[in-house]
Amino acid sequence: MTELEQNVRDALKDVKYPDAAKDVVATGLFRGVQADGGDVTVQIALPTMVVAPAVREAFLKDVTSAVEKVAGVTSAKVDATVRVASLPPAADKNRMPGVKNVIAVASGKGGVGKSTVATNLAMAFQRWGAKVGLLDADIFGPSVPQMLGQSSKAAGGTPEKRISPAVYHGLPVMSVAFFIERNDAVVWRGPMVHKLLTQFLEDVDWGELDYLIVDFPPGTGDVQLSMAQLAPLGGAVMVTTPQDVAVIDVVKGVSMFKKLEVPILGVVENMSYYVCPACGHHDEIFARGGGRRLAEQVGAPFLGEIPLDGKVRYGGDSGVPVVVGAPESEHARIFMELATRVASRLLVNVLSGPRRIPSLVAIR
Numbered sequence: 001m002t003e004l005e006q007n008v009r010d011a012l013k014d015v016k017y018p019d020a021a022k023d024v025v026a027t028g029l030f031r032g033v034q035a036d037g038g039d040v041t042v043q044i045a046l047p048t049m050v051v052a053p054a055v056r057e058a059f060l061k062d063v064t065s066a067v068e069k070v071a072g073v074t075s076a077k078v079d080a081t082v083r084v085a086s087l088p089p090a091a092d093k094n095r096m097p098g099v100k101n102v103i104a105v106a107s108g109k110g111g112v113g114k115s116t117v118a119t120n121l122a123m124a125f126q127r128w129g130a131k132v133g134l135l136d137a138d139i140f141g142p143s144v145p146q147m148l149g150q151s152s153k154a155a156g157g158t159p160e161k162r163i164s165p166a167v168y169h170g171l172p173v174m175s176v177a178f179f180i181e182r183n184d185a186v187v188w189r190g191p192m193v194h195k196l197l198t199q200f201l202e203d204v205d206w207g208e209l210d211y212l213i214v215d216f217p218p219g220t221g222d223v224q225l226s227m228a229q230l231a232p233l234g235g236a237v238m239v240t241t242p243q244d245v246a247v248i249d250v251v252k253g254v255s256m257f258k259k260l261e262v263p264i265l266g267v268v269e270n271m272s273y274y275v276c277p278a279c280g281h282h283d284e285i286f287a288r289g290g291g292r293r294l295a296e297q298v299g300a301p302f303l304g305e306i307p308l309d310g311k312v313r314y315g316g317d318s319g320v321p322v323v324v325g326a327p328e329s330e331h332a333r334i335f336m337e338l339a340t341r342v343a344s345r346l347l348v349n350v351l352s353g354p355r356r357i358p359s360l361v362a363i364r
Contacts, residue, residue: 004072005033008040011066017047018055019344021352024063027085029351038074040067047085047351048210050128050343084130084210085350089232095201096231098208099133101346104227104236104262108253109246110141110218113270114239116316117306117338118215119147121237122171123323124332124339130210133165135200136175137227138217139193140186145177149319154178163204169324172207174200190222197226211343218249220256228260235265235346237303242269242290254298265303265345267295268338272305303341306334 001009012030013023024030024044031043044063046056060078067076086100096102105118118134125132136144145151148168155166155178165172176186176196188196206212214231217223227233236257240250254264269291274283285308295302306312312331315322323332 001033002035004035004038004040004070007070008033008035008042008067008073011070012042012063015062015066017059017347017351019348027351031081038072039077040070040073040075041077041079042067044078044080045083046080047083047347048130048343049082049084050125050130050339052340055344085347087232087234087350093230093232095198096206096209096212099206099212100210101234102212102214102231103265103342103346104214104216104233104257105239106216106224106236106253106257107218107239107246107250108220108256109240109249112239112241112246112250113306114218115143115147115215116312116321117237117239117268117270118213119144119316120312120321120323120335121339121342122211122213123169123321124335125211125213125343126169126171127323127327127336128339128343130343131208133172133206133209133212134168134174135212135214136173136177137197137200137214137223139176139188139196139223140217142175142177144173144175144215147316147319147321148173158205160205163199165204165206169321172209174204190226193222194226194230197223198230201230220252224256225260228257228262233260233262235263235349237265237342238267238294238300239270240267240291240294241271242284242286242288244287244290246286247290247294250294251298254294254300263349264298264300265342265349266301267291267298268303268306270306271308274308277310301341301345303345304334304338306331306338 013025015024029045031045034041063078064076084100107114122132122134136142151166151168153167156164158164165174238250240246274285292302312322315325323335
């Protein structure tokens with residue numbers, strides 16, 4: 001590395017990715033620099049494609065500005081490529097080597113629309129251009145397949161004797177619903193649930209994924225404990241409705257994840273309000289603001305409000321999530337923005353958190 005290239009590298013130590021505690025060199029976002037006389041090209045790894053264009057442009061502008069201020073630089077160019085940020089899993093949780101980030105969508109309480117949020121969040125990630133999978137971990141009440149409609153490819157086996165996930169709307173999906181009769185109840189003890197989840201993580205051919213969204217069941221029981229033990233959970237998105245009776249149970253879910261050392265990425269308030277499509281009247285059916293108060297109470301980011309609307313309900317019942325069925329709608333926009341916030345919070349944890357190995361491999 002020439003003196004000019006070293007000076008450029010040192011200058012970039014003053015540039016941080018938005019909200020991250022470390023600079024672009026320490027986090028691994030800086031990938032190299034080349035100088036041809038005073039013409040400098042810097043290689044930068046954008047840590048996710050799921051980011052608002054304005055944030056991306058502002059970050060790259062900061063990089064360019066820092067390089068241009070270095071003595072001897074006559075022109076600066078940034079060569080940016082997307083390499084999704086992740087932390088290497090602990091050795092005992094490296095069951096899905098192709099999966100970069102695992103995100104739990106949980107509630108602590110049933111009936112808050114958690115599965116609706118999980119399916120639309122996965123679809124929103126996919127629309128942003130990420131490679132996404134969806135795991136239905138609600139063993140006793142699987143509803144994800146119903147919400148996704150008709151699969152384009154059924155779950156099956158591979159020549160390597162692994163499980164091939166079903167594919168819905170281009171999304172690889174796994175659920176216990178694929179292996180039981182539609183109206184049958186799953187009556188299993190904890191060890192059987194643990195074994196099934198182990199198979200879903202180890203034996204399913206998930207391929208290369210940027211994000212695996214996991215739809216958790218309500219409560220704080222065997223499934224939650226097994227998933228935290230088996231999977232490298234990068235964080236949890238907590239879903240609640242506004243009223244106190246829901247918030248109380250979600251607080252317990254937050255407490256569980258903290259005890260299991262799973263970061264809380266934020267709180268989503270679902271069914272926040274209702275706007276009459278005929279007259280525009282605004283009604284807060286379940287009150288409003290419980291999600292924001294919960295986020296403040298547990299010290300987590302508030303990720304936003306999702307209004308109560310027939311399009312979202314219809315999308316779930318018909319098997320076409322609103323992000324797919326009505327991509328230009330207000331609700332689709334809300335889920336797209338939710339995806340950017342979730343990815344941002346996960347990214348901050350990756351870039352700012354402690355290193356799990358001596359040499360940081362946050363970008364891969």
